[in-house]
Amino acid sequence: MDYGYWWGNGHTDASGGVILSVPNSKPELIEQIENYANSHTKSGCSTRQKEGCVQIRWHDSMLVEALKTFKQEGWSQKTPPQWVEYAPLDWQRALVRGYYDADGNTNTREGASYQA
Numbered sequence: 001m002d003y004g005y006w007w008g009n010g011h012t013d014a015s016g017g018v019i020l021s022v023p024n025s026k027p028e029l030i031e032q033i034e035n036y037a038n039s040h041t042k043s044g045c046s047t048r049q050k051e052g053c054v055q056i057r058w059h060d061s062m063l064v065e066a067l068k069t070f071k072q073e074g075w076s077q078k079t080p081p082q083w084v085e086y087a088p089l090d091w092q093r094a095l096v097r098g099y100y101d102a103d104g105n106t107n108t109r110e111g112a113s114y115q116a
Contacts, residue, residue, distance in 0.1 A: 003066075003067070003070075003095055003098065004094060004095040004096060004097055004098020004099040004100075004101070004102070005020065005098040005099070005101055005102045006018070006020060006067060006098075006102075007070060007078050007080065007095065007098065007099045007102070008098065008099040008100070008101070008102025009021050009022070009102035010067075010102075012064045012067050012068065015059070016059050016060065016061035016064050017057050017058065017059055017064070018037075018057065018058055018059075018060050018063055018064060018067065019055055019056070019057045020033055020055070020056050020057075021050065021053045021054070021055050021056075022053055022054050022055075022056060023052060023053050024052060024053060024054065029101075030047075030054050030056070033045075033056050034047065034056060037056060037058035037060075038058075040058070040060060040063075041058045041059055041060055043058070043059060044058065045057060045058035046058070069081035069083070080095065
């Protein structure tokens with residue numbers, strides 16, 4: 001599971017569901033997430049077509065507990081937990097890479113960009 005992608009484009013629900021929104025323009029990512037979800041839950045995943053994207057949902061209460069450590073701020077902003085600061089640098093890079101895969105690689109307001 002890519003925590004970084006979830007950080008940028010996902011949420012959880014009260015019933016133990018993990019939900020990721022994936023743009024229709026990324027069919028290979030949709031397939032990758034569906035394969036992951038189907039291999040990590042007995043009930044498989046469900047998909048729902050939305051405008052411009054597919055929402056993929058599966059039940060994984062242990063993963064939801066881990067994802068709850070990301071603090072929700074406002075509509076969809078999530079702050080990573082403090083453990084991220086102490087994680088190995090390759091984990092931190094993967095987290096940031098996943099986030100930018102979900103939300104783009106530039107921030108025009110602050111002039112920041114991410115290079116893999």
